Amino acid sequence: RTVYVNGEYLPETEARISIFDRGFLFADAVYEVTSVLGGKMIAFDGHAERLKRSLSELDMDNPISTEDLLEVHRELVRLNGIDEGLIYLQISRGAASDRDFAFPDPDEVKPTVVLFTQSKPGLAETVRPMKVISIDDIRWGRRDIKTVQLLYPSMGKMMAKAAGADDAWMVEDGYVTEGTSNNVYIVKDGKIITRALSNDILHGITRAAVLRYAEEAQMEVEERNFTIEEAQNADEAFFTSASAFVMPVVQIDDKKLGGGEPGRVALRLREIYLDESLKTAV
Numbered sequence: 001r002t003v004y005v006n007g008e009y010l011p012e013t014e015a016r017i018s019i020f021d022r023g024f025l026f027a028d029a030v031y032e033v034t035s036v037l038g039g040k041m042i043a044f045d046g047h048a049e050r051l052k053r054s055l056s057e058l059d060m061d062n063p064i065s066t067e068d069l070l071e072v073h074r075e076l077v078r079l080n081g082i083d084e085g086l087i088y089l090q091i092s093r094g095a096a097s098d099r100d101f102a103f104p105d106p107d108e109v110k111p112t113v114v115l116f117t118q119s120k121p122g123l124a125e126t127v128r129p130m131k132v133i134s135i136d137d138i139r140w141g142r143r144d145i146k147t148v149q150l151l152y153p154s155m156g157k158m159m160a161k162a163a164g165a166d167d168a169w170m171v172e173d174g175y176v177t178e179g180t181s182n183n184v185y186i187v188k189d190g191k192i193i194t195r196a197l198s199n200d201i202l203h204g205i206t207r208a209a210v211l212r213y214a215e216e217a218q219m220e221v222e223e224r225n226f227t228i229e230e231a232q233n234a235d236e237a238f239f240t241s242a243s244a245f246v247m248p249v250v251q252i253d254d255k256k257l258g259g260g261e262p263g264r265v266a267l268r269l270r271e272i273y274l275d276e277s278l279k280t281a282v
């Protein structure tokens, strides 16, 4: 596989990053994951915009223009022959000359830009009814910034696996925040309920698109907090992310929803999302 590192396209085995890179030492880095369908990037502009916001919230220089970034995405898709899959992009503050908590002078240290592809044939067709467990949300308070501090979400996934489930929904002050790598929703009496945007959750690019399509299709949307108990008593549940699109959830802790079958609203939204986002793929 060919990967991109700081302006160069290289075989993955030849790619090199300094051991002093702050992404490695301090998780001082941001990332994006964009899906590829039919060889084209889904919701590219949304991801590029959020990347800029993440960088600016962390006072990191933006080392690459949106046009150049799209060019790199396209070149990697071409070089690796990706039809369906994902593109991972990471920008770290770069490699300082030593390990120091203080940020290095941006005039002396350049950000590290890395991109690689993951081929996932059948990505759009794969609908798996998901089981989730609930866990405490003990992450930091700026979850709106897409940083690579992903240790707790990884642990959450492992807790889910150990419990025979697929993912974990995180709960803070009694209310669900989000999944380990997705935004979460419940449906009650036809109404789609999801937590409002704040620093408590990632502002999902898929979330924004799905809510827009839902409103265009005259579906009712309410942005507010909900508890695990309310979710367990909902008609259906689902989550969204760039890599899973819209995925039905059929079990929350010990409670089955909709007799264990994917919900109609979730499946309809998935279909609309895939149709509509393909129209704007680049």
Ligand code: PMP
Binding pocket: 033, 178, 179, 180, 181, 182, 183, 201, 202, 203, 204, 205, 206, 207, 240, 241, 242, 243
């Ligand atoms: N929340 C978290 C914590 C995530 O990691 C992700 C996926 N990166 C999402 C939500 C979904 O965001 P998006 O739709 O932009 O992939």
